[in-house]
Amino acid sequence: MGRYEVLRQHAIEIFYxxxxxxxxxxxxxxxxxxxGTILHVGSQQYDLDAFRHIYVVGGGKAGASMASAVExxxxxxxxxxxxxxxxxxxxPTRTIHIHEAGHPVPDEAGVRGTQEIVHLLETATEQDLVICLISGGGSALLPAPVAGITLQQKQAVTKLLLHCGATINEINTIRKHISAIKGGQLARVAAPATxxxxxxxxxxxxxxxxxASGPTVPDSQTFxxxxxILNKYEIEAQIPMPVLQRLQQGAQGEIxxxxxxxxxxxxxxxxxIIxxxxxxxxxAEEKARALHYNPMLLSTFVEGETREVAKVHAAILKEILHSGHPLTAPACxxxxxxxxxxIQGDGLGGRNQEFVLAAAREIEGLSNVVILxxxxxxxxxPTDAAxxxxxxxxxxxxxEKSLDPLAFLKNNDSYHFFEALGDLIKTGPxxxxxxxxxxxxxx
Incomplete structure (x- = not known):
């Protein structure tokens, strides 16, 4: 790490x-x-004595920790x-069953688990309280393909949307319309329970x-x-026919x-939202301030093609070093x-690793800069790195290790690039x- 060791350590501390x-x-x-018997949820209150049963269901990467907290x-x-x-x-949980399944591409385990959730909620009455726990990954982890569409076809659609660069909003719009529970439909299963x-x-x-494709929320999107979305990314011809036919029938008002x-x-x-x-x-901003940096929260709305976003972020660092704008160093x-x-290549990586690889090329030779x-x-x-x-x-x-950053970038192989340098960030789940x-x- 050499001269960047302190900056690197600070970046990691700020992330954590x-x-x-x-x-x-x-x-x-x-x-x-x-x-006592009063449950406070945000600004609302519920008298627990008014309910015969309390059921807890949900899906997402944070589901187990959320379930443990509710218990x-x-x-x-x-x-x-x-x-x-x-x-x-x-x-660890006592009463709530934690069921493992596939993400980001749904699998049969996810389908079985979702069926169990549906079966449980179908027994709920107006005298019951249902607490639903939703977190990132819930779309893939709560797969319930509608009749006439197979899991394999849903998997194919998910992979296609991931590879073409569709946003999570666009992916979930389509997921909701080939699902039996997404887009508010889980609320229908749970009704008339609270x-x-x-x-x-x-x-x-x-x-x-x-x-998570809004399983308990009114849906604002349509067929x-x-x-x-299919037309925008020119992938209509690659969509499995049963899926395409359903979307077309829905758009025509037949479904x-x-x-x-x-x-x-x-x-x-x-x-x-909690x-x-x-x-x-x-x-992170507060931690940076505590470490004596001048911090700025640029935006939490950053989206777009990873490599282009990386160039913009690198440009901001260059501006700080060149003119002291928008912050003076030490800056965060x-x-x-x-x-x-x-995705164009067949390498291994993810959007964060690719972002850092693209940014590394832009900040080459600059002193006292770190990007995480x-x-x-x-x-x-699909990696074990964060x-x-x-x-x-x-x-x-x-x-010096005979690694060509551009070649790795073109092959979407950022994981193996940073693995060779020892620069992957691994937190575990x-x-x-x-x-x-x-x-x-x-x-």
Whole structure:
């Protein structure tokens, strides 16, 4: 690491401060409390003595930790529960069953787990309380293909959308319209029970109907929106025919759309966001200030093609060094959100690692700069790394090892590039998920 060791360590400390701020257990404790028989959820109250049963269901990478927190809060009042989580994203529970399944591409385990959730909620009555736990990854972890569409066809659609560079909002729009529970349809299954959904947001701007494809939220998207997305990315011809036919029939009014605002199924539903990317980013900002940097939270709405976003971030670092704008050194720029990668090669990596690799080329030779980008869920793409870190000497060190940064970038092989340099950020499963954090330091 040499001369960048202190900056690198500070970048890592700032990232972990953001991570700690969105711990699911702490998030639930901030927003949910129980005083005697009264359950406080945000600004609303529920008399637990009014309910015969309390069921806990859900899906997402933070599901196990959220379930554990709810059990700690309600104890033996929880009647039964089932939560789908990504493989190895576990936490101890007593009554609530934690079920492991596939992410980002749904698998048969996810389908079985979702069926169990549906079967449980179908028994709920108006005398029951359902607590639904939703976090990032919930779309893939709660697969319930509609009749006539197979899991394999849904997998193919998911992979196609991921590879073409579609945003999470666009991916979830289509997921909702080939699912039996997404887009508010899980609320229909749970009705007439009282339904409270606690949400960790992994979507830019925190739109409730997009997070995990909004299983308990009125859906603002339509079948026509789905067709427009396929046309935008010119992938209509690659979509499995049963899926395409369903979307076309829905757009023509032959199939009922997902439930919209005003539907009576949402009368007894409360949806509450308990943690988001902005919370993590603000905590990172405070940590940077404590480490004596001049911090700036650039934006938590950052999206777009990863390589282009990396160029812009690198340009900000250059401006700080050149003119002292928008901050004077020592400076820390923080941004959040979620970029996309249009995959051209056959390498291994993720959007955070690719961001850092692209940025490393832009800051080559600069003194006293470090860039870190990592996912708060601890998983970047199909890898065991959360992200990566680079400095002004990264390209030179790579060349000394006969590694060509541009070649790795073209092959979308950022993982093996940073693995060879020892610059991967590995947190292991964090049991939370509020998108990504990028930390830029100018010492």
């Amino acid at each position: 401060a953001g991570l700690r701020a969105v711990d699911p257990n702490d998030a639930i404790q901030r927003h949910v409390s129980c005083e 700690n809060l309600l104890g033996e009042r929880v009647t039964q529960g089932w939560v789908n989580v990504k493989y190895e994203h576990l936490a 339904l409270v959904t606690l949400i960790l947001s992994d979507v830019i701007g925190d739109p409730l109907d997009t997070i 026509t929106d789905c067709l427009n 009922a759309d997902t439930p919209k605002a005003g539907d009576p199924i949402f009368r007894n539903v409360q949806n509450l 943690a988001s990317n902005v919370l993590a980013a603000r905590a 720029i923080i941004s959040g959100g979620e970029t996309t990668v249009s 980008s990592a996912g708060t869920d601890g998983t970047d793409g 992200g990566a870190i680079a400095d002004g000497d990264t390209v030179q060190r790579a060349q 964090t049991n939370t998920n509020v998108m990504d954090l990028r930390i830029l330091l100018a010492g």
